[in-house]
Amino acid sequence: MVRNSGSGKRVVILGAGLGGLYIAAKLKGFDITVYEKRRRDELGYPWYDAVDKDAFKKVGLALPSDTYTNKQVLRFFSPSGCGYISQAMRASRNLDVDRKKLIEFMLQLAQDNSEIRFGVEAEDLIIDNDNVVGVTINGRAEYCDLVIDSSGMFSKYRKQIPQRFCMNDDIGQYDFLKCYRGFYSKTDVAPAPSNVYLMPEHYSVLWCKDAENSALSDVLISKFATLDESQIKEALDYISKRNPYISDNCVRFAEDSIPVRYPLATIVANGYAIIGNAAFMTKPTSGSGIENTLKAAAILADIIQKASDFSAQSLWQYAVRVNNSFGANCYMSYIARSRFQNLNKDDLIWLFDSGILNESLLAFARLDIRNQEAFQLKSIFESLSLAKSRPDFIKQIRIILRKSAKGKNIASRMPRIYDEDAIRKWKSEYDAFARDI
Ligand SMILES: Cc1cc2nc3c(=O)[nH]c(=O)nc-3n(C[C@H](O)[C@H](O)[C@H](O)COP(=O)(O)OP(=O)(O)OC[C@H]3O[C@@H](n4cnc5c(N)ncnc54)[C@H](O)[C@@H]3O)c2cc1C
Numbered sequence: 001m002v003r004n005s006g007s008g009k010r011v012v013i014l015g016a017g018l019g020g021l022y023i024a025a026k027l028k029g030f031d032i033t034v035y036e037k038r039r040r041d042e043l044g045y046p047w048y049d050a051v052d053k054d055a056f057k058k059v060g061l062a063l064p065s066d067t068y069t070n071k072q073v074l075r076f077f078s079p080s081g082c083g084y085i086s087q088a089m090r091a092s093r094n095l096d097v098d099r100k101k102l103i104e105f106m107l108q109l110a111q112d113n114s115e116i117r118f119g120v121e122a123e124d125l126i127i128d129n130d131n132v133v134g135v136t137i138n139g140r141a142e143y144c145d146l147v148i149d150s151s152g153m154f155s156k157y158r159k160q161i162p163q164r165f166c167m168n169d170d171i172g173q174y175d176f177l178k179c180y181r182g183f184y185s186k187t188d189v190a191p192a193p194s195n196v197y198l199m200p201e202h203y204s205v206l207w208c209k210d211a212e213n214s215a216l217s218d219v220l221i222s223k224f225a226t227l228d229e230s231q232i233k234e235a236l237d238y239i240s241k242r243n244p245y246i247s248d249n250c251v252r253f254a255e256d257s258i259p260v261r262y263p264l265a266t267i268v269a270n271g272y273a274i275i276g277n278a279a280f281m282t283k284p285t286s287g288s289g290i291e292n293t294l295k296a297a298a299i300l301a302d303i304i305q306k307a308s309d310f311s312a313q314s315l316w317q318y319a320v321r322v323n324n325s326f327g328a329n330c331y332m333s334y335i336a337r338s339r340f341q342n343l344n345k346d347d348l349i350w351l352f353d354s355g356i357l358n359e360s361l362l363a364f365a366r367l368d369i370r371n372q373e374a375f376q377l378k379s380i381f382e383s384l385s386l387a388k389s390r391p392d393f394i395k396q397i398r399i400i401l402r403k404s405a406k407g408k409n410i411a412s413r414m415p416r417i418y419d420e421d422a423i424r425k426w427k428s429e430y431d432a433f434a435r436d437i
Contacts, residue, residue: 010144011304012135013114014122014157016043018106019276019293020150022059024116025109026301032114033144035137037121044103045254047181047211047218048096055291059298067102068095072194072209076362078352079199079345081242085357097290122151125160125272132161132271146310147272148300153259155278164420165269165312166427173225174338175261175280177204177287180221180232182253188245189214195243199341199348206235208243217246222258222287258287262334262434263327265414265427268315273300281326284334292326299325316418328411331434335407338437339400347393356386407433 007029013020016036024034036043050071056063071094077084110116126134126141134143149157153176158167186192194209204222211218221227221235240246264279275281275296282289299321307314351357360383387393410433415422 009146011146011148012122012142012144013148013150014135014155015149015151015276015278016107016110016116016118017150017152017276017293018103018290019278019297020148021103021106021110022294022297023148023150023275023301024114025106025112026297027113027304029305033142034110034114034116035120035122035135036116036118038118040107040118043107044100045181045256046183046252047099047254049099049102049290050094050286050288051097051290053093053095055294058291059294061294063097064101064105066098067105068097071096074194074196074207074209076352077195077197078349078357079197080349080353081197081200081238083349083353083357084195085352085359085362087359087362102290125157127160127162130162130164130270132269145271146304149272149274149278150276151278153257153277153280155274157272158264158274158278161269161272165272166266166424167264167269167274169264169431171261176257176259177222177224178227178255178257180227180235180253180255182219182236183211183216183251184219185247185249185251186215186217186245187247190245192217192243192245195239197238197242199345200238202231203235206239208239208246216251217243219246227255258282259289260284260287260334260337262331263322265430266423267319267322268312270312271310273304273310273315273318275300281322281330284330285337292330295325296322313418320414320416323411323414328408328414331411331430332404332408334434335437336400336404338434339396339403343396344392347390347396350390350393354386356383358383403437407437 008031010031011027013024013032013034016034020034020036024032048069073086073088075084075086107116120137123136123139125132125147126136126143132147134141135147136142149155151157153171158169161167191210191214195207197206200206202223204224205220206222207220208217219236219239221232223231259277259280259282261280262284263281264274267274267279276293277289281292281296283292300318303315303318303321304310384394384397410430413426415426
């Protein structure tokens with residue numbers, strides 16, 4: 001392990017998820033310690049995650065070829081469980097990345113550049129005169145020049161930041177999905193289709209897809225805010241009935257929470273910056289956060305390398321660049337998704353079961369503008385023109401479009417220059433619009 005001494009500045013990173021590890025790998029010339037509350041062998045998850053093909057290349061990472069496979073084509077079912085569409089074009093743009101191997105790869109990069117202390121839970125921030133100056137570890141003060149909070153969605157540190165920096169947001173019950181992911185033996189090892197069930201009763205998304213050479217079925221159950229044992233059982237019954245090759249034998253499982261909220265408005269304070277799930281950088285439509293977290297780490301590393309000090313003012317350009325890069329789009333997607341969720345269920349079912357829903361319309365629903373192959377306006381309008389017989393539905397779609405555009409506009413008006421009054425004013429509009437949607 002090589003410790004940097006370059007500038008002599010000391011950086012403490014809280015959490016060795018992908019965000020914490022990547023920023024630890026990127027920073028050059030600092031004395032860096034990463035604190036991770038879990039043991040090394042507990043990091044990562046025993047499953048594959050969908051990530052855009054170019055996500056790693058864009059931040060300059062060459063992912064080893066044994067860490068991913070091509071993404072399976074998913075069939076998205078309507079809330080009735082009958083009609084569905086396949087997403088072949090989208091699948092061709094994504095990889096299924098082995099999370100354990102990805103974490104191992106990132107650990108190697110980060111370890112060359114920092115000290116990683118596993119099994120150590122950081123306690124509280126040390127704040128002096130509105131400046132974050134360190135953190136307590138095992139009751140002892142650990143002073144540093146900058147704390148990078150990469151401790152995940154339930155970060156307790158956000159709340160400890162002085163109010164003037166506007167990042168003490170509460171987490172609401174619709175800000176995250178509780179997830180259960182179980183791997184079940186199959187009664188038939190022939191490859192089975194990958195099925196995603198959208199918004200069946202009480203749930204947000206359920207899916208089953210093949211894992212590990214079709215020997216196992218990878219089952220995901222997700223629901224806003226809470227997910228208890230009886231609900232998991234109910235959802236498993238729903239999936240098994242439609243996919244009878246899934247046996248009762250659960251080989252392994254994990255439970256976690258995925259943030260699906262709009263991004264935090266402000267992500268810096270004096271001596272403090274926040275990254276990844278802790279700042280709600282996941283895409284609100286899917287909960288995918290790997291790509292955005294890596295982008296944010298690359299931006300933050302660049303700002304830190306150039307900053308003369310770590311005041312909120314110096315770090316503010318990190319917030320601005322994140323907002324430009326993906327933050328404003330995530331906010332717009334959150335607005336669109338929240339309105340879309342409120343569509344009349346009959347309309348949603350009709351949309352799928354009538355057969356007019358296609359990849360273009362789905363790309364539109366996700367505002368996946370970058371998916372140029374799928375996001376075809378002509379096809380979207382053709383589909384929507386078939387909806388003429390449903391004027392209320394058309395009205396709702398217009399509202400979604402109008403509100404999404406307004407959302408993008410509000411998010412993009414983030415103050416470019418650090419001015420606490422202007423930031424406070426903007427943040428209150430940003431939060432109010434999202435909360436009232
Ligand atoms: C079930 C599930 C499925 C997902 N699927 C996808 C997908 O398909 N595609 C995709 O792009 N993204 C997916 N994501 C999201 C993605 O995992 C994250 O957005 C991304 O990895 C960024 O994570 P992070 O580093 O910000 O936080 P995390 O991964 O949450 O890491 C935070 C780390 O901080 C540690 N920690 C917390 N508190 C402390 C403390 N006090 N002291 C020390 N350490 C602490 C935690 O132990 C943890 O290791 C999924 C997430 C889940 C849960």
